[in-house]
Amino acid sequence: MITETTSGNRGLLQAEPLIFETGHATGTGVDLPAPKGLKSNLGALTRKAALDLPGLSEPETMRHFVRLSQKNYAIDLGLFPLGSCTMKHNPRLNERAARFEGFADLHPLQPTSTIQGALELMDELAHWLCTLTGMPAVALSPKAGAHGEMCGMLAIKAALEARGESHRQRVLVPSSAHGTNPATAAAAGFTVDEVKGDEDGRVDLEDVVAKLGPDVAAIMITNPNTCGLFEPDIKKIADAVHAAGAYFYCDGANYNAIVGKVRPGDLGVDAMHINLHKTFSTPHGGGGPGAGPTVLSAALAPFAPVPHIVLRGETRELREHMQGTQAFGRMCAFHGQMGMFTRALTYMMSHGSDGLRQVAEDAVLNANYLLARLKPHFSAPFGDRPCMHEVLLDDASIKPKGVETIDVAKALLDEGYHPFTTYFPLVVHGAMLIEPTETEPKRELDRFADVMIALAERVKAGEVEFFKQAPKLTPMRRLDDTRAARQPKLRWRRGANDAGAKVAAE
Template sequence: MAMANVGRPTQPDLEISDSAAQGAIAGGRGLLQDELLLFEVGGADRTGVDLEDAALDASDLAGLTRTAPIGLPGLSEPEAVRHYVRLSQKNHAIDLALYPLGSCTMKHNPRLNEKAARMAGFADIHPLQPVSTVQGALQLMDQLAHWLKTLTGMPAVALSPKAGAHGELCGLLAIRAAHEAKGDAARRRVLTPTSAHGTNPATAAFVGYEVTEIAQTADGRVDLADLAAKLGPDVAAIMVTNPNTCGLFERDIIEIARLTHEAGAYFYCDGANFNAIVGRVRPGDLGVDAMHINLHKTFSTPHGGGGPGAGPVVLSQALAPFAPAPWIVHSASGLELKEEDRGFGRMCAFHGQMGMFVRAYAYMLSHGADGLRQAAEDAVLNANYIKARLSDVMTAAFPDGPCMHEALFDDRWLEGTGVTTLDFAKAMIDEGFHPMTMYFPLVVHGAMLIEPTETESRRELDRFCEVIRVLAAAAKGGEAKRFKAAPQMAPLRRLDETLAARKPRLTWRESGATVS
């Protein structure tokens, strides 16, 4: 029987695929859609909500109402869904692949926590409704506080700071208030290592302190002699990150605290890296007076493209009386929320990031004392594994001894290749990985700070290490051009940051609709 060659072809027509490779007609590429700006796709006449009509009688507001158009485009619901789904596909995310952004702790975000935060009893309660109607919320805050105090070995916690930097501000304000209460107003300086996060000096300046940098030793730690020399009656506090931003535990931390206290200053610890030691080490045992805890790092609340975070601050006995409003007290009738100004004042309008408290508490309950400790151990194990697997092709900034939860490399190994840290990072994008943190900490030349977190499987770590090894070989093999041109596979190639800064265009304007 003869078969007629009809119906759906199953082989690609090579001629067609050749021409398709030349570039798509409307800018889309396979599953990746091009998407114009909201202001170009939307319209003033469109809406994605159906609201009942209200008879607008604004006679009571004569002269106070808007007359001119606002200039807001609308989208129907299907258009809105397309717009944002298409945009979302231009983002890298933890859920897609390893996101080893050092110091940021991009770990898996459990979805149970999202579900819990959306329970009506948490999401649909108002910060000022009677406290008798929010006893469950107060219990959760009280429990979260209990876990934070237990895990840090500190007697008090201020929950209200809204992010890490806000927590630093809270801690330094408490320190300033404590000095003032002692009549000690002469302390005008804060000491911080050169390797500190930028928020440390920025916060100290915010509170009116001068910043003096502490030198670092060759093995990446605070230089004790330099610290001792700079401590004095004019020093209000030191701000030290531990584990530090080089991913190393400050071996002399107890001595650092002792010297600081001896000089009459307080020890502020930047807790951004608490995730490396939770369940194994209590900052309270190290002599810390105040430390913020980034719930979005250690306790995995989602980073959301840049927030929201949450930055509760644990306080030592000496600083506890200076905690800001509000705080919770136990009474015969249940839990009470004290909102009057006390301590140094108030950090934000209400009680902090309740939505993040729910997520962090769910994370704590899920892990338990054993799981939290295991998470810290696995985070440290994963980082050391990466360091071990890459140290022969890259140069570890501090090769001797173990690192904590992140592995720091410098760019000595790229010397003479014509490839920079930036180029290398961009080439990682083409391989499907988010680059590590680059050029931070500032104390290491061309720094590459890799934080895998505990939620990466060994398979993903091995895949990452293999890719880096191949890329490193290519960089050393004279393929600089490829690195300079990277990324080629991302939705866009390298962006002109100079143009953006020289001629800032921060809002959409009709005339600027197309740049091509």
């Protein structure tokens, strides 16, 4: 077997140094008009030191980034079953619409007479989101899921203040929650009190009731929850929370399982963010940008952050300041992630009410099909009941054999798959959370199930070394996280990277 080549390339996969190792100060891929030679008015504030930013011509730049791209896994390559992340197909019509000149080349502070179409689009998006969720209002400006959580919690805080109940400081958060929930509650100035899960992977209603009190501001619950289950007591929980004078924040990360089938407004939700980059297919882009519009109940709607769109006759205006409103404040400089609004509306209109319901049904069907196929071969802690849109396995069947969750994940890399979410939720040991989404055909699910079952057989056969050595076929082998954290090297520095580059070349 060939292990190394002279070039460092491996067939189609090209070795690629940093731009700082190939570019140079006079390299450039942009031709601009010549300056006129006017006298600057900056005097001593003119930049003194060199920027030392490398430049590359256009062909070199294209190659650099195309070579990098080939080291990435992506939805367009195959199943991307990351639980909690809803990695579904990103329709390209969305991309085209977002790039229409009338949206992309529009400044957020243009006179409102020149942006009527943009405001109309935002109103249409709001109408779709409110109708789907059964909620009366939505704040569009939050820029991502966690930002939407913050928006919802600040609306709750403002509502409590308006009621003269600022002493309500405690927020209940189940142990199975996403890390952003307790982090948001803390960032909004609340204290976090953890609620237990029961043996079936649900929020323990009795523990909720026991922990409610006159100092509780809200509960934050993900529904469907992070174990992939719908909370059967959700309405009882909502009623108990409301009876105690608190609000119900729902983490909408898993909304894909119920879109068009269940309206959160019917469950007693007061606030819920919607990840447009999950349920409504805007691309994840290697980590962002996202968008987190947050729907609000009638009790919280008056406190929605500015800007607000106001309809006056046939004309839409923007209310950009809090004066004269009960708005709790402002989430960001402008109006939110317009580029994501365009994509999400395109997606929703493409599916329609019938297609969106089919989305939820197929997402749940696909997950249950994987559960049915994998259950005989892995430990599925809550597998006796149907799941929603994700399948939760734990490490009970592999750990006694010396194989860890991370090892199965790394073995999947060699099989050409992005793995499931590992070690989350924290409430089961060695979690493997699998979310296939509705955009996978049956044959892809079967192929993935076959691979997982073959790996289970290898575990049974005691092939521990096979797992520990994985991955072998990826652009890189396992990377040393501890080294990265202990000796943080977070940037290129002239002279300082030569050792690393040498290692790379060797």
